[in-house]
């Protein structure tokens with residue numbers, strides 16, 4: 001794995017900003033939080049007559065390019081869906097290969113993340129991960145804890161329903177212990193018990209590989225997120241697709257259930 005890819009320099013950042021502007025992206029109205037369902041690795045490999053794991057391996061290049069580009073655009077939060085609770089049910093060899101790739105990725109990227117001001121944060125049931133991966137994750141989180149430019153959230157052994165149920169369970173315990181009353185339970189309090197506590201809801205959700213579903217990702221958090229889907233498989237996802245997603249996002253009218261003032265008299 002090459003280590004220079006996440007590396008951002010003033011020149012590469014300027015080039016990315018220039019490219020974004022040339023594509024029509026308004027750099028003053030960027031999403032604050034982008035979430036990505038990185039899908040289609042297996043089909044990408046199959047189309048090339050390769051084993052599925054080759055798709056996962058090539059997907060890492062897309063991860064690096066996406067992280068680097070978001071960092072250069074100074075997008076404060078990026079959340080990548082890397083492994084779902086349901087993905088544990090895949091064949092053992094595929095799960096093992098994914099865990100190995102994740103382990104290598106974490107170890108090889110810590111320095112670059114730290115040097116580029118990227119704080120790593122995991123969401124999901126990370127206790128389910130193999131011990132080696134968990135310790136690499138702990139190390140990466142500890143070593144990047146002071147980074148302030150961007151937060152990279154990795155969803156690992158993540159499931160939206162699991163997240164909601166465990167929040168409900170913890171809140172029920174607090175009520176039982178008398179630490180909170182049922183009247184205090186509102187959306188803000190509930191959010192503070194999710195693994196995404198403190199992270200703003202995603203503005204833009206990208207899904208690759210053309211599937212029109214959310215696959216148990218951030219169910220609570222995407223209530224008003226703009227969704228963008230591309231047929232491109234994740235290993236082929238590059239800056240170009242990211243810019244298209246952002247451009248499309250900037251053309252949307254986000255109403256949050258309200259009526260736009262100019263239309264009130266109509």
Ligand code: IPE
Pocket residue numbers: 038039040041042043044082083084087098209234
């Ligand atoms: C996404 O690609 C990666 C993970 C879910 C870990 P897939 O492995 O789901 O690839 P497809 O969807 O089968 O092509």
Ligand code: IPE
Pocket residue numbers: 037038039040081082083084087211213215
């Ligand atoms: C969603 O992709 C999970 C991740 C990208 C990690 P899946 O391939 O697991 O989802 P389905 O099976 O298409 O819904």
Ligand code: MG
Pocket residue numbers: 039040041
């Ligand atoms: Mg898939």
